[in-house]
Amino acid sequence: MKKELSIALFPGDGIGPEVVREAVKILKVLESKLGLKLGLKEAPVGGAGYEASGHPLPKESLELARQADAVLLGAVGGPKWEKLDFSLRPERALLGLRSSLGLYANLRPAKIFDALIESSTLKREVVEGLDIMVVRELTGGIYFGEPRGVQVMPDGKRKGVNTEVYTEPEIERIARVAFEVARKRNKQVVSVDKANVLECTELWRQVTVQTHKDYGDVALQHMYVDNAAMQLVRNPKQFDVIVTTNMFGDILSDEASMLTGSIGMLPSASVGGNNGMYEPIHGSAPDIAGKGLANPLATILSVGMMFKYSFANEQVDAWVETAVEAVLNKGYRTRDIMSKGKEEVGTSAMGDLVAGELEKIKC
Numbered sequence: 001m002k003k004e005l006s007i008a009l010f011p012g013d014g015i016g017p018e019v020v021r022e023a024v025k026i027l028k029v030l031e032s033k034l035g036l037k038l039g040l041k042e043a044p045v046g047g048a049g050y051e052a053s054g055h056p057l058p059k060e061s062l063e064l065a066r067q068a069d070a071v072l073l074g075a076v077g078g079p080k081w082e083k084l085d086f087s088l089r090p091e092r093a094l095l096g097l098r099s100s101l102g103l104y105a106n107l108r109p110a111k112i113f114d115a116l117i118e119s120s121t122l123k124r125e126v127v128e129g130l131d132i133m134v135v136r137e138l139t140g141g142i143y144f145g146e147p148r149g150v151q152v153m154p155d156g157k158r159k160g161v162n163t164e165v166y167t168e169p170e171i172e173r174i175a176r177v178a179f180e181v182a183r184k185r186n187k188q189v190v191s192v193d194k195a196n197v198l199e200c201t202e203l204w205r206q207v208t209v210q211t212h213k214d215y216g217d218v219a220l221q222h223m224y225v226d227n228a229a230m231q232l233v234r235n236p237k238q239f240d241v242i243v244t245t246n247m248f249g250d251i252l253s254d255e256a257s258m259l260t261g262s263i264g265m266l267p268s269a270s271v272g273g274n275n276g277m278y279e280p281i282h283g284s285a286p287d288i289a290g291k292g293l294a295n296p297l298a299t300i301l302s303v304g305m306m307f308k309y310s311f312a313n314e315q316v317d318a319w320v321e322t323a324v325e326a327v328l329n330k331g332y333r334t335r336d337i338m339s340k341g342k343e344e345v346g347t348s349a350m351g352d353l354v355a356g357e358l359e360k361i362k363c
């Protein structure tokens with residue numbers, strides 16, 4: 001692992017800056033523990049980018065991302081910018097970063113900590129031991145397909161259009177990521193599509209089957225998205241790796257997050273290009289922004305994923321997880337994962353607690 005690493009920090013909007021601040025505490029501990037020199041440079045994106053330069057992804061921010069070894073992002077968006085033209089909305093920054101950096105694979109682990117089983121809305125026996133990896137395609141599909149937009153028809157009524165598009169190479173490369181990930185886990189992939197209705201995902205299924213020929217050691221199963229949504233709450237432990245399209249992955253990974261107790265617990269890694277981008281799966285949570293209520297653990301766990309996937313250091317990822325687990329085992333909770341008999345702490349205190357546990361771990 002290189003000793004000098006540059007990390008672009010994009011706090012974004014709402015609770016984004018609050019949770020990134022806590023993740024930086026973790027980076028600082030790792031810096032001194034491992035004798036690293038971390039060049040942390042911060043820039044605005046999303047609503048903050050729009051306010052700073054009139055665009056959600058300012059040129060300087062994109063340049064910073066291109067040159068960094070990895071990117072850590074908080075979240076973007078908020079009611080203030082909802083009336084802007086689509087091309088200027090904060091969320092466009094995410095799409096711009098993902099496509100410009102070539103980050104076509106989004107890895108979203110949904111793993112339950114034993115201490116949080118009571119925080120899940122599902123029964124203990126349904127979620128205990130849950131460990132799923134959702135591999136979501138990130139730079140194609142309906143979020144990018146053309147034509148798109150709202151058109152006025154000859155009768156004066158409007159028509160909204162979005163297009164689901166996938167090419168064979170796009171499907172093949174994401175399928176390969178899923179099979180490779182599965183090889184290091186329980187060697188089972190469920191490919192989620194809607195091949196009975198959407199031709200585009202019929203192709204998805206065919207290409208996945210074709211690609212699977214190179215991975216005879218991994219089991220492949222197919223599931224329609226409506227069934228997958230149902231199975232995720234009925235019997236989520238049947239899944240090891242789920243691979244799916246951009247939109248289906250967006251929805252199913254939010255569903256999977258609730259199995260683990262809170263959306264505030266789930267980290268993610270976007271990989272495929274020269275560097276990777278790491279972010280919690282949640283949004284900017286305007287309803288709790290500025291109140292010190294945000295759970296920073298998803299962002300903190302994203303730092304672990306950064307070391308695993310961008311810096312090839314799985315050990316650090318395990319340390320971060322151990323530190324988070326230790327804090328949860330001691331009974332500390334942010335409000336979103338609070339349960340009876342536990343001690344509620346705010347965003348900053350939670351960051352301090354995890355940093356403290358991480359410091360105690362012996363290298």
Ligand code: NAD
Pocket residue numbers: 015019074075076077078079091094263264265279280281282283284285286287288293294295296298336
């Ligand atoms: P959200 O994820 O921001 O919030 C959904 C619910 O979960 C809210 O009740 C919120 O308080 C709670 N929540 C989210 N993160 C939490 C955390 N860390 N700790 C405690 N509670 C947390 O989704 P939303 O309300 O649909 O969207 C709000 C804004 O975020 C919108 O502008 C949306 O476009 C944007 N968004 C951004 C991203 C991103 O930046 N990656 C992802 C999703 C939504």
